[in-house]
Amino acid sequence: MLKDDLLRGLDAQQHEAVVTPPSSIVVHAGAGSGKTRVLTHRIAYRVAEGTAKPENILAITFTREAAGEMRKRLTNLGVDRTNGAGPTVGTFHAVALSLLRQRLIDIGQPVPNIVHNRTALATAAAGTHRMASRPREILAEIDWAHARMIAPADYVQMIKRLQRTPPIAAPEIAEIYKQYEQLKVKRQIVDLDDLLARVIADMRADAGYAEAVRFRFKHLFVDEAQDMNPLQYALFEEIRGGRPDVFVVGDPLQAIYGWNGADRMLFDTLPDALGHTTVLSLPNNYRCSPHIVHAARHVALQTGEAFDITAVREDGPHIRIAGFDDEQEEADGIASLLWQYAPTAGAHPWQSCAVLVRTNTQLLAISKALTRAGIPIGSTRQPPEITAAIALAAQSTSRHGLTTWAADILYESIDEAERTVAEMVRQFVQQDTIGTVDGRAFSAWVAANATVPHPNAGVDLLSFHGAKGREWDCVVIAGAEVGLLPHGSATSTDQKREEIRLAYVAITRAAHQLFITFARKRNTRNTGISPLLQDVPTSIDMPVVAMPTITRMARRASNDPDLLDDLTTWRRHLARSLFQQPTGICSDEELKRLASAQPLDREMTIDDLAAVMGKSMAQRIAPAVLPLFERHASRS
Structure with missing residues (x-):
């Protein structure tokens, strides 16, 4: 793709991030600012101008889904792995696995198996200890220790120094952790964090190997860098090897994994660590309506930190905050709110809806309520x-x-x-x-590496953490109350600030409609609306209409939108994908003229589109728009 084509449609800040000459660059990219677009266009631009070869590019992401999306976009930009000579894109774990496999094969050693049932391994490590029935808590501590590069022998000391509260006495966790590591050795298996640790150790011990890795990966790109933990940062630094050609993107307001070992200070201090760093900002939020951006800003201000967020898309409906007597009424109320939203969302309203919660224990009641209400639930686990x-x-x-x-x-x-x-x-x-x-x-x-598809389409039910990196047209934030938001376990200043950032992340998952619900009493405990959301700029306690009957719900679900509705939805989605305002695609008047241009005696053609939108525009939009006309023509 030509360089000029890669720059078309970028705003001023995005343009600057893509074309800035190669050096150490750190980009502060707010929610919905188009950071993935900037990253991929930056890579493609470097290739197009000849300052980077595809096979020497390493792009690191934090999730398999993000890696898959980046690969797809790079392919669409003409940068792919043709004949195996393309950029390497993957998570820290995927990159480490690839490097370790090649290393072990080169020196004639077997590639270890990755443990597939860590829960069973943690249970075996606990033995007769009462924690054997709580393997997830064991693994949470082990993962935190791995992320912080803390060995079993140092666990007790580091727990005290870092003021972390383990689920049981620290010496008991340390012993289970020790047994866990010994079992891996005995069974000749590794877990994912071991991949990173072994590559780091090999690069530090073998200068020739380290040089070979750095020769292969001359240009480093890192996404979501605010979530780096010390182990991941160590691998990043080993691969970088002191070189300046790095492009790192992150958002301090979305640093939400401190509980799991991440250290946002690694990102905050990165400009000083890299030296001679250019720091850029992407402040424009193209995802969320102004109402949602204002609510997110209201929450973010409570961190006491400086930030820059600007709403640029068209306005949407007001945020609604609804309180209920208890958690069961809240669950039923969420179903009602979703049914109230459904008639405005087209023929398939549930495919872009989500209910987000602070803790997974909240999901059971909500799941049952949605099922009773005839609302399908999306799959969130590997079948x-x-x-x-x-x-x-x-x-x-x-x-x-x-x-x-x-x-x-x-x-x-x-x-x-x-x-x-x-x-x-x-x-x-x-x-x-x-x-x-x-x-x-x-x-x-x-x-x-692999992203396994989940075929069941419906309302997604996720924790705030699980929703990171995703977006929906409609989001319900449930349990926004005292004790849950911020969570009662957050006692230190850093933990409380992370809870604020977590609320910010949850709010900015919504593009168009945001509902916030809370229970006044949960599990016999009096609660009330979260202090983080007090005085949020919206209408409080708007009445929730009673849930429709099953007969009425079925009739409404089959009530398709008209042509103008579909064209409006198409324009909104296209604008969001291009990080533009919808009126930048076409004006409201042009959209109405387009909807009324359907011939009565024949199919809509590209020439009909050109009569309204112009020839060039018609050619670009025809593949997406003509099927809408065809569908409505066959219906009538």
Whole structure:
């Protein structure tokens, strides 16, 4: 793609971030500011102007979904892994796995298995201790220690120094942690954090190996850098090797993983650590309506930190805050609120709705209430059928066996889960050609890389943390009350500030409609609206209309929008994807003229579009817009 094409449609701040000459660059990118677009366009621009070769680019993200989205966008920009010579894009774990596999193969050592059931391993490490029934809490402490690069022998001392409160006495956790590490050695398995630790150790011990890695990755790009923990930062620094060619993007207001070992100070002090750093800002929020941006700003101000957020898209409905007597009434009220929203959201209203909670224990009552109300719930976990199919593929002992299994499945099987995994095998074989390629390697690649599709479309139910990096047209923030927001466990100043940032993240997941609910009493405990949301700029306690009957709900769900509604939705989504205002795509008057241009005696054509929008614009929008006219013409 030509350089000028890569710059088209960028705002002034985005343009500056893409074209700034190569150096140490840190970008403060607010929620909805188009940071992924800037990152991918920056990479493509560097390739187009000849200052970076694709095969020397390393782009690190924090989730598999983000890595997949970045790869897709780079491919659309003409930067892909053609003949294996493209940029490397992946999570810290995926990058470390690839480096470690190549390293071990080069020196003739076996590639270790990645543990697939950490819960069982933690239970075995606890033995007869009462914590054996609470493996998730054990793993939370172990993961925190790994992230902070703390060995079992140092755990007790570091817990005191960092003022962390473990679920039981620190010496008991330290002993379970020690047993966990010893079991991994005994069983010849590793967990994902071990991948990073081993690559770091090898690069520090072998200067030749470190130089080879740095020769391969000359240009570093890091997304969501505010969430880096010391272990990830150590790998970043080893690969960087003191060189200035780095482009790091993050948002201090979205640093929400301190409880899991992340240290936002690593990002805050990065300009000084890199030296001679250019610091840029992306303040424009293209995702959220002004009402939502104002609410997010109201919350963010309570951190006492400086920030820059600007709402640039068209306004939407007011935020609604609704209080209920208890958690059950709140759950039923959430269903009612969603049904009130549904008629404004087109033919498939649930596909861009989410209910977000501070703790997962809140989800059960909400899930039951939505089911009673006839509202579908989206899938948030890997289906067991997919897990089983991955296990089948993992039994292949060679590249030939693996590819043959995938080909047979795609040719013969009608099982959707097996076919999905077979497509993943094909992707693995095409992308990951370094070292041994067999079922075990595929299974490890899935653990570190693959994004498994969740086919069930419906309202997503997620924790605030689980919603990070995602967005929906309509969001319900549930349980926005004393004791949950901020969470009662947040006692230190840093923890309380992280709770404020967490509320900010939850609010900015909503693009168009935001509902905030709370219970006045939860589990017999009197609560009340969260202090973080007091005086938020909206109408408080607006009445919630009674939930419609099942008959009425079914009729409403099948009531499709008219053509102008669909065109308005198309314009809004296109504008958001281009980080522009909807009126920058076309004016309201042009949209109305377009909706009325449908011929009565024939199909809509690109020439009809051109008569309203102009020839160039018509050619660009025809693939998306003409099917809308066709659908409405067939309906009438």
